[in-house]
Amino acid sequence: MAKATKSKSAEHFAGFSKIAYEGPQSDNALAFKHYNANEKVGGKTMAEHLRFGIAYWHSFRGTGADPFGPGTIVRKWESSSKDPVSVAKVRMDAAFEFYQKIGAPFWCFHDRDIAPEGTTLAESNKNLDAIIAHAKGLQKATGVKLLWGTANLFSNPRFMCGASTNPDAHVFAYAAAQVKKAMDVTQELGGENYVFWGGREGYETLLNTNLKREQDHLARLLSMAVDYAKKIGFKGQFLIEPKPKEPTKHQYDFDCATCIGFLKTYKLDKHFKFNIETNHATLAGHTFQHEIEVAGSAGMLGSIDANSGDLLLGWDTDQFNTDVKELTLAMMSILKFGGLGSGGFNFDAKLRRPSTDLADLFHAHIGGMDAYAQALKLAYRINTEGKFSKHVAERYSSYDSGFGKDIETGKADFESLEKLVLTKLGEPTIKSGQQEKLENLLNAELFRQG
Numbered sequence: 001m002a003k004a005t006k007s008k009s010a011e012h013f014a015g016f017s018k019i020a021y022e023g024p025q026s027d028n029a030l031a032f033k034h035y036n037a038n039e040k041v042g043g044k045t046m047a048e049h050l051r052f053g054i055a056y057w058h059s060f061r062g063t064g065a066d067p068f069g070p071g072t073i074v075r076k077w078e079s080s081s082k083d084p085v086s087v088a089k090v091r092m093d094a095a096f097e098f099y100q101k102i103g104a105p106f107w108c109f110h111d112r113d114i115a116p117e118g119t120t121l122a123e124s125n126k127n128l129d130a131i132i133a134h135a136k137g138l139q140k141a142t143g144v145k146l147l148w149g150t151a152n153l154f155s156n157p158r159f160m161c162g163a164s165t166n167p168d169a170h171v172f173a174y175a176a177a178q179v180k181k182a183m184d185v186t187q188e189l190g191g192e193n194y195v196f197w198g199g200r201e202g203y204e205t206l207l208n209t210n211l212k213r214e215q216d217h218l219a220r221l222l223s224m225a226v227d228y229a230k231k232i233g234f235k236g237q238f239l240i241e242p243k244p245k246e247p248t249k250h251q252y253d254f255d256c257a258t259c260i261g262f263l264k265t266y267k268l269d270k271h272f273k274f275n276i277e278t279n280h281a282t283l284a285g286h287t288f289q290h291e292i293e294v295a296g297s298a299g300m301l302g303s304i305d306a307n308s309g310d311l312l313l314g315w316d317t318d319q320f321n322t323d324v325k326e327l328t329l330a331m332m333s334i335l336k337f338g339g340l341g342s343g344g345f346n347f348d349a350k351l352r353r354p355s356t357d358l359a360d361l362f363h364a365h366i367g368g369m370d371a372y373a374q375a376l377k378l379a380y381r382i383n384t385e386g387k388f389s390k391h392v393a394e395r396y397s398s399y400d401s402g403f404g405k406d407i408e409t410g411k412a413d414f415e416s417l418e419k420l421v422l423t424k425l426g427e428p429t430i431k432s433g434q435q436e437k438l439e440n441l442l443n444a445e446l447f448r449q450g
């Protein structure tokens with residue numbers, strides 16, 4: 001059971017001890033039922049497979065505000081001082097206490113989440129430097145590492161018409177300066193990846209937009225980032241996080257397939273992988289697994305922003321995902337592609353507006369981590385038994401030899417295939433896809449004991 005710990009003055013989550021694994025039979029709401037960090041699944045521990053990260057912006061800057069009302073979530077550390085940089089430090093202490101208590105090995109941030117924006121770029125950079133020094137100390141003291149950093153190029157009004165895709169070159173220059181600094185501090189903290197999410201890199205109306213120039217400019221910013229990484233020796237992985245819309249009506253980083261085309265057009269593909277967010281996939285009209293398959297097939301599966309949308313709401317609700325079936329399908333694909341490498345599963349998810357207790361932050365992450373752990377175990381078992389992969393392999397087996405192989409290897413052409421059909425093959429036999437049988441098999445596998 002989670003025991004009440006003695007309240008120390010510097011303890012922000014007093015009463016909560018480190019969340020322990022107690023197994024599926026436990027009825028302790030503040031314990032893991034499935035996530036057992038050191039348990040091995042196929043030669044790797046769960047912690048190594050899942051590399052969970054906590055999103056600073058939601059868990060430590062989210063207030064529950066929505067377009068219809070102000071914040072509902074009040075945290076004591078927010079009133080710890082009148083000076084915003086001092087508050088930012090105390091808030092960060094609280095965050096690292098949470099990371100340790102929930103047992104997440106990683107965290108992620110935007111520059112403007114962690115440090116207050118100043119009235120000039122120089123002042124913003126100074127604030128950021130003070131907080132980065134603080135974060136460095138906390139990382140060292142706790143062992144929690146940085147999964148990725150990024151620049152917020154969408155909140156400040158200067159970015160209302162985009163950052164790198166802004167019609168004003170002055171705004172492009174500002175965005176470039178901000179990304180430069182965000183890369184510097186990500187490197188300073190040993191960040192394993194750097195993310196580009198283009199929330200306002202798109203347009204509302206073509207009546208005022210030069211689409212071609214905007215896309216060229218987005219590619220210019222990404223090329224500058226590639227050059228700058230070389231210059232400073234940043235070895236982390238660059239990740240693009242696709243999203244089709246919201247806040248902008250039409251965003252250039254629509255989905256993985258669109259981004260692959262974009263990156264190849266500008267010869268940037270070898271420098272980037274994808275940070276796939278579940279709710280962004282569904283906004284694009286895809287399943288989460290579809291986006292993973294598209295990225296993985298191109299060798300560009302990088303990291304995951306772990307969350308979920310709501311089937312009945314058409315926007316980015318950023319909920320914690322507890323849908324084990326959806327996550328098992330996703331994990332089947334992730335394991336098939338060999339995992340996420342330097343990526344991880346970052347909870348880009350926020351508490352619901354009425355979830356105002358500190359305990360809710362624990363329940364939300366416990367649920368998300370347990371659901372992924374269950375999915376990992378199920379996916380590993382399903383992939384190892386190979387019932388689905390065997391079925392898929394058999395379905396395509398006509399390409400393994402003979403004229404099928406000639407098609408794949410480029411030996412066949414229109415004339416040779418026409419001759420074959422006319423003289424030998426004739427009409428193909430109809431073969432069932434057996435979808436319903438496979439869906440039943442999936443349910444049987446998900447609920448099978450052992």
Ligand code: XUL
Nearest residue numbers: 150197241277305316348
């Ligand atoms: C917005 C979103 C961002 C990115 C980082 O939908 O997902 O928080 O993850 O900028």
Ligand code: CO
Nearest residue numbers: 241277305348
């Ligand atoms: Co995200």
